[in-house]
Amino acid sequence: MKIIIIGCGKVGSALAEELTMENHEVAIVDISAQKLQEVGEDLDALQIQGNGSSINVLMDAGAAMADLVIAVTGSDELNLLCCLVAKNLGKCHTVARVRNPIYNKEINLMKESLGISMIINPEMATAAEIARLLRFPSAIKIDPFAKGKVELLKFRLKPEFRLDGKSIVEINMKGKHNILVAGVERGEQVFIPNGDFVLQNGDLVSLLASPKNASAFFKSIGLKTNQVRNCMIVGGGTIAIFLARMLLEMKMRVVIIEQSKERCELLADLLPDATVVNGDGTSKNLLFEENLENAEAFVALTNMDEENILLGMFAERMSQAKVVTKVNRVAFDDITDELELGSLIHPKYITTDRILQYTRATQNSIGSNVETLYHILDSKAEALEFVIRENSSVVGVELKDLRLKNNLLVGCINRGGKVLIPRGDDCLMVGDTVVVVTSQKCLRDIEDILEK
Structure with missing residues (x-):
């Protein structure tokens, strides 16, 4: 994709880094030559100095042929104007960061009247993330999937949980919990574990489950599950x-x-x-x-x-x-x-993840969209939610017969509102939403889980 990023601050530079790693053709626009120099030294991206709302500047950046324009300058009004001008220069999707709460009730109207594809308020997104944590205070981090029907919860393993030295298979067999351990952080090391993986006290464990099943598991090991008052x-x-x-x-x-x-x-x-x-x-x-x-x-x-x-x-x-x-x-x-x-x-990570999620969703190729994306395991892995919209080579085949990439886990399937923790004899079907956890980068379509 041809992508223009306007604004070279924390979010703009993080987006440029991620998108160039994914082999997109990226142009960065900023009024400050110093900022461009700081961010551009290690990036294979076109740098344009100038005002991102200028027609000439946007044309120099390739707006007429761009697929996506992302405006993340420090000014809400400039971001909206940049998107409006870019939209009129070509047929691109546009994303604007808008922070002022005054505009909050007008977001849908602005999207319709200005033709902006996505408007994100970092402060609101951050507040929503904190509120989610306070509903389930035992978790260090909670990432929702399938409109909240599935959650990825991170917690630290403590001696009182009595899970030290136990394999993931042992834990599942003993408690019969419908959960999946999707990732483990141990010091500098990150693991996407199989059933033989042995947990240790101090591990940061990320598990996938429905809120109900996660609550039952946490209660069984003695963790509080009620929201704070x-x-x-x-x-x-x-x-x-x-x-x-x-x-x-x-x-x-x-x-x-x-x-x-x-x-x-x-x-x-x-x-x-x-x-x-x-x-x-x-x-x-x-x-x-x-x-x-x-x-x-x-x-x-x-x-x-x-x-x-x-x-x-x-x-x-x-x-x-x-x-x-x-x-x-x-x-x-x-x-x-x-x-x-x-x-x-980290508000920067939250905003970046939401925009990357939208970017991936605009480039589906075989009938499955990336609906949700989170950087997890100290940003060394990703958890992605795909919606399978059409038949493909992964549909109807038992998971044990699929040649999945290394360090990749099919974490859960949401089928008609019912959450399944998949086993080897389960299949993916059209209409499913599927959560995949992987250290492989740049997955854009459900078929990307396969070894080529």
């Missing part, structure tokens, strides 16, 4: 507003601590059912005054990664709360992953 949020930015609204709808009690008095007044107007506290969220005294010890959830959402990391570590040590820590910069993620920070949330 109250939440303390430090930082009153846009993510906090979206998150608080979601939590209040879930009947949770919400306390937001924000340092700016002016911002507190706005929060109080927008969120009348939440408790808004004007103060320094990094003050130990204030956190204890607001009953940190009894908080069931603690979310660090300030604008500074360093503050969020310290707050997450402090909350982990001083409370039994489910801790969620937002980190924007990912250059040191190998270090932050080792710290006790609860669930780490």
Whole structure:
């Protein structure tokens, strides 16, 4: 595909890296020559300096023949304008990042009237991810598939679970749980395991299951499965507003601590059912005054990664709360992953995954779409959901007879709303949605699971 990326920030550069690795023809547009130079040294991509809403600049980038234009500059209005101009220059799909909550209720109207294929709000997507975690606090990360009927849940193996030294086959035979262990992270190593794989305490385990079956499994090993009843949020930015609204709808009690008095007044107007506290969220005294010890959830959402990391570590040590820590910069993620920070949330990854998911879905070739895509296992693997729309060489063949690629697992099948954890004698059928976990990159169609 010919793809133009307008905006060379964190998300734009991450997208350019992923899409060039997938052998797309990529052009990057940014007004800053320095940003282009920083991101372009290691990428096989055309670099165009200029304003992405300019007809001449877009023509130089190849907009007339482009398949997809992605606008992720720092300005919502510029992103919308870039997509509008690009749409009029050719027949491309367009994706715009739009952050301002003012536009939130108008997204569908904007898509229709401006002809924009996809609009993503990173703050709302991040808030939705955090809210999902607070519904199921034992999981470190939850990725939904099949419209929520299937979930990929990550948790850390602890001695009290009594699973150390047990193979995956033993666990399944003993509990008869309808789950699938899809991935294991052990230090720097990442595994997509078979039935003989032996778990160890400290492993980060990712399992696929329906919410009901996951809940039954977690209960059997002694993990809490009920959603939290109250939440303390430090930082009153846009993510906090979206998150608080979601939590209040879930009947949770919400306390937001924000340092700016002016911002507190706005929060109080927008969120009348939440408790808004004007103060320094990094003050130990204030956190204890607001009953940190009894908080069931603690979310660090300030604008500074360093503050969020310290707050997450402090909350982990001083409370039994489910801790969620937002980190924007990912250059040191190998270090932050080792710290006790609860669930780490990277807005950049969330936004990038959603856009890559859309990109893959636009290029289906044999009748199966990539409906959902997540980077998992420390971004060393992907979990993809395919919808099988037409007959192909994988349909009607028992899984044990398919020549699947190495390090690839057919994780689950959603057939007419019924979730199946597949065995060797199961077949894929037209109409199924199928979750595949793999360290192989660039899968675009269900037939890509086969060894050529």
